[in-house]
Amino acid sequence: MIDRQRLYVTVAASALALMLSAGAILAQQPLPPLPKPDTPPPVPPILQSYKPVTAERLKQPEDGDWLTYRRTYDGWGYSPLGQITAENAGRLKPVWTLATGQIEGHQAPPIVNNGVMFVATPGNQVLAIDAKAGNLLWRFKRPIPEDILLLHPTSRGVGVLGDKVYFAAADAVLVALDAKTGNEVWNAKVEDYTHGYYMSLAPLVADGKVMIGVSGGELGVRGFVAAFDAETGKPAWKTYAVPAPGEPGSETWPNGDEWKTGGGSVWITGTYDPETNLAFWGTGNGGPWMGDQRPGDNLFTSSTIALDAATGKIKGYYQYHPNDSWDWDEVTPPILVDYQHGGRTVKGLVYVARDGYLWMLERTADKINFVDGKPFVKQNVFKSLDLKTGRPDVDPAHKPETGKKAEFCPSLWGGKDWPPVAYSPKTRLLYIPANENLCGTITGEKVTYTPGQRYTGAVATLYMAPDADHIGELQAWNLDTGQKVWNHPFANSQLWGPVLATAGGVLFMGGTNDRYFRAFDATNGKILWEFRTGSGVNGVPVSFQIDGKQYIAVQSGWGVDAARMQARINLVRPWEFPDVPQGGSVWVFALD
């Protein structure tokens, strides 16, 4: 829908007279002297003895630390701490809480290094906190430009290496902070926010580099992953998710300049295999949303790409569905886990897709192979998968086009959106925070590209599947048998809860609209404990240990797509899904 932006209102010429107010010329009391600007505040003892993060520690973190987005490069979201068990989890109590001063979606995991916690929040903010006592050690805040279009006002965390903390600022600038002071050490412009590029992900720190990706799949961006030298911030490489003419994959963009605004945003931290030095990144929807406006498979949108961390070269890829037309970003990376299939051990990649399928893949040094795929929620778009390649046979009746409305399940938010799955090597189960029974329609429409403006060309609605008795569900899958083992449904809520698995056999997750944070029995999905916070819990939960005691930490703070879905379901079931209160806080729990 194009508005008539060429038309305008005329402004009345007016003059402003300036004059001093009476108070301004009255004598005022002398103010006490300010501290000299070159006198830094004292560094708290806990930061004076800050333990530098090494490459080795990132590969094999101590049991009590949580140094990366999912704790380990394989993306498991698993803590080897086991003091909190199914037997005692009912005794969990809050230890401390801290208000972040921000509204909107608080999604970041508290990163914990030897008792020092770093929390990223909306509002371009990073907090350093004494993880045991809850004291605020420093606060970094970077102004957000007034004219930015920030579709997803959130941050999913920081990366750490040496004595630096890396933050992907919303205005597409990568910032390195001094872990001891919170002062900026360097910053590097990643892209131009006025052209729709913004950032929300936690950087991936590996191979001496800081890797980040860009959001903006609804704003006509051309997505990419870029790497910067961790010490200096110097650019190392930049790899686009949409190839330029002549590059591998460009044959899937046969029409003119469509690749320039082709989408493929990257907004969730990649996983990483130190053995092959490959980083696995997920990519978002094509742009604009309707596939018939960009014919072709549109590599490498809605795909996993395997990048050589040294050079950025694409060494392998797997596209989950070609020519996306459902806004199904496949941006969470696959987790690295070996599993049994057909009588052999597969060096695997396992991916839970927004398109509603659970994908079992194989990772090699230079290729990603399809092994198996099956739906984990109602899915009416794929008639079948090719047995060899996994390429879906798409039912055209359920594929929206320009000028054509189509209904499809799951909805545009998918069977699982960004919240990460967890995997426990003890139970060998994969835990999926899914949304079942939500379907949608999209009607495509023509759209013209204006830099920095919305570029989707789609009108979307949400509806519930007939006879739906619940929406959110926490699922557990056995990867060796490929079977679902248990399912915990939520009758009156969608689920936007990242999952934490622990060695004590306890899972932690929030994500429901009733503001609860919960512990589940990892073997059967039964609720062991729940605690009601001030807002909905969209944060990635973590576990850490200080002085021999296990803690659980998570951010509460509802917003972004969880809130958006709430508003949409409220249209379907009026009054039942009112706005969830906003306002962020960090929570830490332990056994009493």
Next chain:
Amino acid sequence: MGAASAEPLKPDDLPLAGKQTMAWPVDPASNTVRSGSRLNKVLLLRLDSESFDPETKERAAEGVIAYSAVCTHTGCDVTNWHPDRQLLECPCHYSFYDPKEAAKVVSGPSPRRLPALPLKIVDGRLVVAKSFTGRAGFQQT
């Protein structure tokens, strides 16, 4: 923005009770279109002024009202119009505003209403009468 060919707007240029028109202010003395910042973009609606609350009535000119086009939630352009309920909607996170009541937030995540741009009629044309009633743009905390 190529505005050289654009004509100043008159109330009749806007569809009665129809979808909002996006517009830029222009300085009549220099003919400069104030499109340097997207925060200057306004949306215009022509509605039955009998449905306006007193505040809105005072800011309207022949049923035409102007609001900042930038959603106060995360800064998207407010482009959707629901003719049945006469509500504005932001397509990004579904905040609803009631243009008849000073663009108050009816539902959704927006923390505050859209700032209004009071209008008047000069020589049959829509002219800005006063500055925005609040800061255009989204919440910064």
